[in-house]
Amino acid sequence: MATPSLSNLDLVNSCDSLKVAGNNTPLGYVLPTVAELFRNLPDWSLDDAEDDASAIPSLTLVSGTNAAERSAVVAKTCEALRQTGAFTLLKGWRNELYPVYGIGREHLFDIERAASPLFGVNTYGVHMTVYTRSKKSKELKIWARGARGRSRREEPFECLVREAAEEASLAEEVVRKGTKACGTVTYIYVRDERAGGETGLLQPECQYVYDLEVEEDVVPKPGDGEVEEFGLWSVEEVRESLARGEWKPNTALVMLDFFVRHGILTPANERDYIEIVSRLHRKLEFPTP
């Protein structure tokens, strides 16, 4: 099982925290090598610890007094970083903004999606598992390329409805009527080769998870421009594929959560049951909306 295995102590040992001026709440995990690039930038402060040369410095955004001003500064910095070509990650520029929140849940600033892993801020997504149950055999089968999207500042459910139409051609009324909110899956994604761009970056993430049970004749279809087809997989096929490491790490976690909620993984057949259920729901360290 490829869940992240960093302890909180590991994280403290390997990372800075991002902050904004006048607000002592850490907002993201910044790798020391990334933080160094900010040392002489006017809008940022990289504070070396006074007493301990080996301690990791802290990165603070010192410009801007409101969300709009801070967002403008962050955008300027990200654009500059992009121009330098220093980060492969930024070649995936999306022109899509992610919100970052403070401890009082106030909106602190927005940041370009592609740049967010450099700052290690919380990211948010929605994931729906579409499944059906055979009328005859009652067997549960899963449409194994679930609709997947990202919430910007829209409501998770509205994001889901939009993405289900775009990515799986599911009719809005089917989704609005049949979808059930089933919790969240939260974790720290240690970005590897499969994520694209620099590896080792830490991405704390919250996936809002939804289930949609459909009739046997409902077939999700990829939207325009999408190549990968949906297939109707048995639970056993999904399990074997997961065990072969064929799923993106975070999508694998969402599927494990589905298995737990549907009594497919149980205390009787999964020796790591308690640990898995806890770790699918990691308490995120940084403020959430």
Place this chain on the structure above:
Amino acid sequence: MATPSLSNLDLVNSCDSLKVAGNNTPLGYVLPTVAELFRNLPDWSLDDAEDDASAIPSLTLVSGTNAAERSAVVAKTCEALRQTGAFTLLKGWRNELYPVYGIGREHLFDIERAASPLFGVNTYGVHMTVYTRSKKSKELKIWARGARGRSRREEPFECLVREAAEEASLAEEVVRKGTKACGTVTYIYVRDERAGGETGLLQPECQYVYDLEVEEDVVPKPGDGEVEEFGLWSVEEVRESLARGEWKPNTALVMLDFFVRHGILTPANERDYIEIVSRLHRKLEFPTP
């Protein structure tokens, strides 16, 4: 919402850790006032920190080289503590043993259930929520005094079947056929007046949760000697009762988890959604089976 609000740092500041000799893994939260009672007992070692007079000492069971021997020593100590009458908690003696596990999941020793909160070791329970859906209105209603039991070293599901018969008179075949494992709820229960006995003791606990949807004509009935009847409550009635603080804290958490899994609490209607879902699944610090 009365979930425990201790940070891990709070816990470190207020507690000892229980250990066994030759095994440096902490096994439980022991309050300093409780630990002091062990200072001169032969089978126990209370190690004051060498360099710091203000640091909290660590309690270690030094006798016994296997589970049977350690269990005998623990039993002797608990019985002695009971005789002194020092702890109201021990007036609830049950002659029921709870297992304690090591980091390699090995069985380290058993401890009398009533004494377990003094040592702050992990405890385990099972909880089933029985509900029905009206054929006409499709409204979901909950049998609001769910079968509730404790696992000793038996399998959680077998414990559930037994307790469902004893506490709710549910037929074994109904339970075996219809029950669905739905995960765990894990938390640290800060014992208050409602728990009985000393308050402030820390009880890390794992509830294995199960759902059972029954036909409208199935009525759970308390077993012999039980007074409290089951009632069929609407979701709204349960929510209002929870908000009035009428539920035991841990049973309230299991019900919130049911609400999350069934799309009753959603990101749209619960502002604390992300935090609640995470905290219903706290990663327990001590080893589990």
